[in-house]
Amino acid sequence: MSVQSLTYLFVGISFSLYIFIAIKSRAGSTNEFYIAGKGVHPVANGMATAADWMSAASFISMAGLISFMGRDGAVYLMGWTGGYVLLALLLAPYLRKFGQYTVPDFIGTRYYSTTARVVAVICLIIVSFTYVAGQMRGVGIVFSRFLEVEIEIGVIIGMGIVFFYAVLGGMKGITYTQVAQYCVLIFAYLVPAIFISILITGNPVPQFGFGDRLIDQDIYLLEKLDLIMTDIGFEPYTSGLKERIDVFCITAALMLGTAGLPHVIVRFFTVPDVASARRSAGYALIFIAILYTTAPAVSSFARYNLLESTHDISYEQAPQWFKNWEDIGLIAWRDKNNDGLIQHAEGNAFDPVKPKYDDSIGEFGERIITNNSQVKSNNEVYIDRDIMVLANPEIAELPPWVIALVAAGALAAALSTAAGLLLVISASVSHDLIKKTLATDITEKRELFYARFSVLIAVIIAGLFGIYPPGFVAQVVAFAFGLAAATLFPALLLGIFTKAINKEGAISGMIAGLIFTLGYIVYFKFMHPELNSSSNWLWGISPEGIGTIGMLINILVSIVVTSMTKKTPDEIRNLVDQIRQP
Amino acid sequence: MSNTRRNIDQYWKKNIQIVSILLFFWFLASFGFGIIFADNLDEISFFGFKLGFWFAQQGSILIFVAIIFIYIRSMKKLDQEFKEDIDE
Numbered sequence: 001m002s003v004q005s006l007t008y009l010f011v012g013i014s015f016s017l018y019i020f021i022a023i024k025s026r027a028g029s030t031n032e033f034y035i036a037g038k039g040v041h042p043v044a045n046g047m048a049t050a051a052d053w054m055s056a057a058s059f060i061s062m063a064g065l066i067s068f069m070g071r072d073g074a075v076y077l078m079g080w081t082g083g084y085v086l087l088a089l090l091l092a093p094y095l096r097k098f099g100q101y102t103v104p105d106f107i108g109t110r111y112y113s114t115t116a117r118v119v120a121v122i123c124l125i126i127v128s129f130t131y132v133a134g135q136m137r138g139v140g141i142v143f144s145r146f147l148e149v150e151i152e153i154g155v156i157i158g159m160g161i162v163f164f165y166a167v168l169g170g171m172k173g174i175t176y177t178q179v180a181q182y183c184v185l186i187f188a189y190l191v192p193a194i195f196i197s198i199l200i201t202g203n204p205v206p207q208f209g210f211g212d213r214l215i216d217q218d219i220y221l222l223e224k225l226d227l228i229m230t231d232i233g234f235e236p237y238t239s240g241l242k243e244r245i246d247v248f249c250i251t252a253a254l255m256l257g258t259a260g261l262p263h264v265i266v267r268f269f270t271v272p273d274v275a276s277a278r279r280s281a282g283y284a285l286i287f288i289a290i291l292y293t294t295a296p297a298v299s300s301f302a303r304y305n306l307l308e309s310t311h312d313i314s315y316e317q318a319p320q321w322f323k324n325w326e327d328i329g330l331i332a333w334r335d336k337n338n339d340g341l342i343q344h345a346e347g348n349a350f351d352p353v354k355p356k357y358d359d360s361i362g363e364f365g366e367r368i369i370t371n372n373s374q375v376k377s378n379n380e381v382y383i384d385r386d387i388m389v390l391a392n393p394e395i396a397e398l399p400p401w402v403i404a405l406v407a408a409g410a411l412a413a414a415l416s417t418a419a420g421l422l423l424v425i426s427a428s429v430s431h432d433l434i435k436k437t438l439a440t441d442i443t444e445k446r447e448l449f450y451a452r453f454s455v456l457i458a459v460i461i462a463g464l465f466g467i468y469p470p471g472f473v474a475q476v477v478a479f480a481f482g483l484a485a486a487t488l489f490p491a492l493l494l495g496i497f498t499k500a501i502n503k504e505g506a507i508s509g510m511i512a513g514l515i516f517t518l519g520y521i522v523y524f525k526f527m528h529p530e531l532n533s534s535s536n537w538l539w540g541i542s543p544e545g546i547g548t549i550g551m552l553i554n555i556l557v558s559i560v561v562t563s564m565t566k567k568t569p570d571e572i573r574n575l576v577d578q579i580r581q582p
Numbered sequence: 583m584s585n586t587r588r589n590i591d592q593y594w595k596k597n598i599q600i601v602s603i604l605l606f607f608w609f610l611a612s613f614g615f616g617i618i619f620a621d622n623l624d625e626i627s628f629f630g631f632k633l634g635f636w637f638a639q640q641g642s643i644l645i646f647v648a649i650i651f652i653y654i655r656s657m658k659k660l661d662q663e664f665k666e667d668i669d670e
Contacts, residue, residue: 066639074638078612081643085608088650089601093657207640211630220630238624238635247617255612278657282650289643296639580594582661 006404007146014184014408015161021180022165022173030448033170034101034427036270040175046283048178049267051416054291056138059413064388066299071240075250081292083258088281091259092268094496096277097579103262104432110495112572113503114437119510121428123487124262128421130480135418136466145328146407155466162419163459167452174419181412186290188409193294196301196396210297225304234346249545256551257481260489263420274582302388305395312341315364321394330384332369347377355382426454479521482547486513490554499573505562513554520546593664600656604649611645
């Protein structure tokens, strides 16, 4: 069978499985719709959390990014796993004890204020929508590369599937489909990683192969990679380029943001008790760590393979995958020094970075691009970071079914995260805005109807983002973390660990954190991108890491404002005492 | 009632203690070994890795998992002690 028919087969089977599970686990009440009736086993919840958390970005983009960042890629690895320690130790057990439906529910109740609830809903919607747009785009890319349908149709099919099981099953349906999606995505990630590890190092465990000797040479993979890269003129793979303070702040912002992401937190509301909430955080991190310790190994294998198979090689002799991905616009090459060979080097090859093709073919058969050559760099190749994982099976010449499996896994990763995000968005609208703020007297049946209706609206908006991506979507996704770190995380933390912080403090803290962080990002990324370099940044901290400072500002403002306003009421102090007991 | 009040405060104090110790190791494994002391640790070779690099890309994640499971066990023990005190 061809790669394409195998892909249709695998994707078809996995989609039917998700639909089957959705029909089996319909939700009948708001309790089931929002938090799966609090009946999810900690191990199942761990898997669901892992799938919920690991998005198209983790599955498709992360290893590729690390591949090109080398040492500095550790910010993602530590940032996106370390957050679970904060979640498990500082938030999950207490929020589960509080035991409501949504994150704004806690903030609204603890800070005894509808305003606080609404501010939390606004933060939640900004964070979740920036995040969901990237997922829909991921679905589109996979469909267009592997199934050769238009990106738009791919997005619509993805929307249809998510809509079906989110509306039908709510949190209950999503939970059990996420368990299935976790199994699909982790299998799809590990199979090619194991194959490639064996090919390069002879070691079947990628985590060990990463530190092993090359199969036919008496030299460690990482040593060899450092050598190859220094020869070409790159910094060694295992040394970092970023300033230490920036690495520190980006890692911290990703950790704090992870712990403050509403769609992750809400997963801990679905287990029966406090002890189960703790346990499921542990299981979730194990399931996540399986992928996150494999990813950096895949990154180093991919970089090694890429340089070995294409550097100083003529275009005619370049492997077929190089041309396949060039065909769909994710690779571009221009022979800057007229030697007929492909050369990689430090820096972006072209200006603007992304290639613009003019439909003609050059003397070697390459696609001609109209971009200017970047004068400062000898680099001749543009490579979209996303293809490092998707193309890996082709680069390593693995059998067609592995390629099909990777496509199904990438879709599982994107759909599971999209579904989780859409559910928290709709829950915050139907529960926090409608039931708790605008129309407090509606019946449960009516609320359930609004919940389902909000899913529909959210799916449509997310789909539009996927089909008509505003140019900034890809950049913005990374900032969802900074924003969560600067707004929701401190409000939750202070709400649990202090009794003193009052509603005025929390509201002004969240607003200060939001405005500062959003302002800094918008200033450097959209208003003055030409100033976006470390000499202009505040203390050398990039927009990616600024959420850490935003969080400190949030906490500081909360404390100062609290000290100037009225004490928290006694019943709130009692509430805090209660959530602190198991 | 005052007895229960004291127990609750004690439980919370111990809880904070456990969390603080574990967060210290969380910080040490990631920000410490992976970032601040990484250059010094890189001098040491560890199964084909530079040690600082290994902590940044592998070790810290494994330590995170261990920290959460130590937390689960310590809290389970603390919960049991606390329950017995309340029952008395």
